[in-house]
Each structure stands twice: as structure tokens, then as C-alpha cells.
Amino acid sequence: MINIEQEKSINQQIKKKSLAQKYFLWLQPCEIWCLLRKKTQFNSTIYDCIQSGLENPDAICGLYATDGDCYELFRCLFWPVIMDYHKIDIRNLIFKHDFGDxxxxxxxxxxxxxxxxxxxxxxxxxxxxxxxxxxxxxxxxxxxxxxxxxxxxxxxxxxxxxxxxxxxxxxxxxxxxxxxxxxxxxxxxxxxxxxxxxxxxxxxxxxxxxxxxxxxxxxxxxxxxxxxxxxxxxxxxxxxxxxxxxxxxxxxxxxxxxxxxxxxxxxxxxxxxxxxxxxxxxxxxxxxxxxxxxxxxxxxxxxxxxxxxxxxxxxxxxxxxxxxxxxxxxxxxxxxxxxxxxxxxxxxx
The missing domain is CATH 3.30.590.10 (Glutamine synthetase/guanido kinase, catalytic domain)
Incomplete structure (x- = not known):
């Protein structure tokens, strides 16, 4: 059986919001409605991206891209999550690939x-x-x-x-x-x-x-x-x-x-x-x-x-x-x- 301390720890984890939940709740109703209507070229929906987070409320991120287009089409959710986790402002970021010598x-x-x-x-x-x-x-x-x-x-x-x-x-x-x-x-x-x-x-x-x-x-x-x-x-x-x-x-x-x-x-x-x-x-x-x-x-x-x-x-x-x-x-x-x-x-x- 789970003791009181273990149960308390589990409840605290569940209460803690994932990054996806945190920033989804920040969205305006019109933004949420817009997200729900969009599909990528591979028929990915925002539900596909947050499904794991919905089923596992203790997730750290709770958000996945089921295809590459998700990062742009659903950017109002993906970008805040990315900036929070990586601690960087990506709005003016230009990615540079360089393996160097x-x-x-x-x-x-x-x-x-x-x-x-x-x-x-x-x-x-x-x-x-x-x-x-x-x-x-x-x-x-x-x-x-x-x-x-x-x-x-x-x-x-x-x-x-x-x-x-x-x-x-x-x-x-x-x-x-x-x-x-x-x-x-x-x-x-x-x-x-x-x-x-x-x-x-x-x-x-x-x-x-x-x-x-x-x-x-x-x-x-x-x-x-x-x-x-x-x-x-x-x-x-x-x-x-x-x-x-x-x-x-x-x-x-x-x-x-x-x-x-x-x-x-x-x-x-x-x-x-x-x-x-x-x-x-x-x-x-x-x-x-x-x-x-x-x-x-x-x-x-x-x-x-x-x-x-x-x-x-x-x-x-x-x-x-x-x-x-x-x-x-x-x-x-x-x-x-x-x-x-x-x-x-x-x-x-």
C-alpha cells in the first residue's frame, strides 16, 4: 500500500502543471478555438500534440510534435513552452549550425x-x-x-x-x-x-x-x-x-x-x-x-x-x-x- 508521504508526493506532482498545461491556460478562448480547427499536412491536430500531457498530468513538458509543421502551425503553444524550458527568447533567434573543427x-x-x-x-x-x-x-x-x-x-x-x-x-x-x-x-x-x-x-x-x-x-x-x-x-x-x-x-x-x-x-x-x-x-x-x-x-x-x-x-x-x-x-x-x-x-x- 502507498503510505501517507508517498500519496502526498504523488498528489503534489499531479497538482503541478506541465509546461503545456501552463501555457494552454494562458491562451484566449479565440486562440484555443483557432488551434482546435487547425491541421497540418499530415493531419496532426493540437490534441495529438497534448494527448500525452492530458493522460499524464505529472509530465514536465506534456507537449510533443507529431510532425515538423506543428512547431509553426501551433506556435502559440509550442513557442512559449520552448522559451520556458530552454530559457531563451526565440522570437529573434536565428539558428546557426556549426560543427567547427x-x-x-x-x-x-x-x-x-x-x-x-x-x-x-x-x-x-x-x-x-x-x-x-x-x-x-x-x-x-x-x-x-x-x-x-x-x-x-x-x-x-x-x-x-x-x-x-x-x-x-x-x-x-x-x-x-x-x-x-x-x-x-x-x-x-x-x-x-x-x-x-x-x-x-x-x-x-x-x-x-x-x-x-x-x-x-x-x-x-x-x-x-x-x-x-x-x-x-x-x-x-x-x-x-x-x-x-x-x-x-x-x-x-x-x-x-x-x-x-x-x-x-x-x-x-x-x-x-x-x-x-x-x-x-x-x-x-x-x-x-x-x-x-x-x-x-x-x-x-x-x-x-x-x-x-x-x-x-x-x-x-x-x-x-x-x-x-x-x-x-x-x-x-x-x-x-x-x-x-x-x-x-x-x-x-
Whole structure:
């Protein structure tokens, strides 16, 4: 049974408004009526976009784009949510895409490198002329999968890997792959389920991993394409170089959905702009000052959180929109250096 404290916590979560609910309630009746009458070229409605939030009132965002046109057609709801979450005024924003030169990502000192355990860079992309996954038909899911499978054959040799369709993997193989973070998670997220991300599962889903297991492509997980470059060392420049090279080669076969202000568009408005996610696992020696270090990390727009392993922490970028990919990578790398130096010196300000 749920005790009183647990029940109180659940009730507080439900009472807290999602961003979608917050800004939907700000709309005038005429704006709401106008929203309800609109449909995108893929027949997406505002109800499709807020359905998950309606079914899950404890959601942080509660809003998803079932196709790229939603960001513009329903902008009176999407834009306030985006500005609130990303803490940026997008009304005068012009998105700039720039991977920069990976050579400018400098190696850190050997002392700092010893505390960096792994690097994982992920970038998501949605393919032009398709809706987002909840609106894809089975045929479209399979079409994207086949197009990606064909394109993978033309990647550089070190990036190529065998493609595996999810429907061809038995349960035990899936479990092993997930334990190694090679395969995306099973369809159990209630927010995504309500939003329709698991429609027609497992059709059209799959992954490819290269021989060295440092480059992965996920197909039709939450977005059409997810690129993952990773390493079990501190070579950020090499990891970033693999990512740049892979995306540029895939981009020759696919046009990605993009907005002049919002950057690259994906299913979740929380994952637009660069759609760049960086996770670096580090070992900290002085966890007695963890609270101070967490606050210190925020100065560099880095989120620091504990993992399930003792003294191992995950550092991730807070910002995805309003800066270029190169700016985010370089700023985060500089921040990680400062964080580890603070841990080494035990001198947190």
C-alpha cells in the first residue's frame, strides 16, 4: 500500500502543471478555438500534440510534435513552452549550425584524464517529408529502415556495421544489448506510449554498431535517426570527429527537418536546436563537497548527477538551443576540466 508521504508526493506532482498545461491556460478562448480547427499536412491536430500531457498530468513538458509543421502551425503553444524550458527568447533567434573543427578540442592533462571514464555523444535527426514517429504508417517505418540500411553501406569502413532489425532479435539478445547500452530501451515509458511513439512496435526499428563499438545508429526509436559516438577514454576530439563524419555522410542521402529559428526539429520540443546530448562519466574523489560541486557545474551549463556506481558521476550539457554544436562541445569540455580540477584541489568556490 502507498503510505501517507508517498500519496502526498504523488498528489503534489499531479497538482503541478506541465509546461503545456501552463501555457494552454494562458491562451484566449479565440486562440484555443483557432488551434482546435487547425491541421497540418499530415493531419496532426493540437490534441495529438497534448494527448500525452492530458493522460499524464505529472509530465514536465506534456507537449510533443507529431510532425515538423506543428512547431509553426501551433506556435502559440509550442513557442512559449520552448522559451520556458530552454530559457531563451526565440522570437529573434536565428539558428546557426556549426560543427567547427574537432582539432580545436584540446586533450586534457594526464591527471585530469585519469578521472574521465567514458564519453557518449548523441545527436537526433528527423528526416524531411515524413511525419514524426506517432504519425508514421507501418510502410513508412519500414521504408525509413530500408533507406537507412542501404545508406549505411556507403559509410567509411570504420563506421560501418551490420544492421539489426528489432523484430529479428530474441528477448535474451535484446536484454544483453541494452545492458551494454547498444540497444534503446524497451517500450515502457508511459509518456511516450500515450504520445504514440510505440505505434506498430517493433516494426521499422533497429540499430547498427561498428566493429569497434564506438559508433551506433538507432532507427525509429523516438526520432527517425539517433547517432551515437562513444569512447571508454578521454578522447573527446576523436569521439566528436566520428560524430561529425558520420552525420555529414548520412546527410548526403537524407534531408533533415530544420527551422530557421528552432534549428533541427524532433519529436520532443525539449530536444531541438542542435539536438546534441553529451554525457561524460567521471570519477570524483571528494564527494563530501558534492552539493558545492553541483552548483559550481551550473556555471558551465553542466548538469552533474550521481550514477548507480560509487563515486562515479554523469556530466551532461544543459543547453541544446541558442548555441552551435561546436560551442556546446567546447564549453562543456572546458567546464569538465574546471570541475575535475576543483575536485582534485578540493577548492570549490
Amino acid at each position: 574537432y582539432h580545436d578540442i584540446q586533450d586534457l592533462s594526464s591527471e585530469i584524464n585519469q578521472q574521465i571514464l567514458s564519453i557518449r555523444i548523441r545527436i537526433d535527426r528527423s528526416i524531411q517529408h515524413y511525419p514524426m514517429i506517432p504519425k508514421l504508417t507501418v510502410d513508412q517505418l519500414l521504408e525509413i529502415e530500408e533507406r537507412v540500411r542501404t545508406t549505411l553501406e556507403h559509410l567509411d569502413d570504420d563506421l560501418q556495421g551490420d544492421y539489426h532489425s528489432l523484430k529479428d532479435l530474441n528477448e535474451m539478445d535484446q536484454i544483453k544489448l541494452r545492458e551494454r547500452s547498444i540497444l534503446f530501451q524497451e517500450p515502457i515509458d508511459r509518456y511516450l506510449e500515450s504520445a504514440g511513439v510505440y505505434n506498430h512496435w517493433p516494426n521499422g526499428r533497429g540499430f547498427s554498431i561498428n566493429k569497434d563499438e564506438n559508433f551506433i545508429i538507432w532507427v525509429n526509436e523516438e526520432d527517425h535517426l539517433s547517432f551515437i559516438a562513444q569512447s571508454n577514454d578521454s578522447k573527446m576530439n576523436e569521439t566528436y570527429e566520428r560524430m561529425i563524419r558520420a552525420i555529414n555522410q548520412i546527410h548526403q542521402a537524407f534531408e533533415f527537418q530544420q527551422h530557421q529559428r528552432l534549428g533541427y526539429l524532433n519529436f520532443s520540443p525539449l530536444n531541438i536546436g542542435t539536438a546534441l546530448q553529451v554525457n561524460v562519466h567521471i570519477k570524483l574523489n571528494h564527494t563530501e563537497k558534492l552539493d558545492e560541486l553541483i552548483e559550481f557545474s551550473k556555471k558551465y551549463d553542466i548538469h552533474l548527477e550521481n550514477t548507480n556506481e560509487k563515486n562515479i558521476f554523469n556530466l551532461s550539457n544543459i543547453i541544446r538551443l541558442g548555441r552551435t554544436e561546436f560551442h556546446i562541445i567546447r564549453s562543456m569540455w572546458n567546464g569538465i576540466q574546471q570541475i575535475i580540477e576543483q575536485d582534485i584541489n578540493q577548492n570549490i568556490n
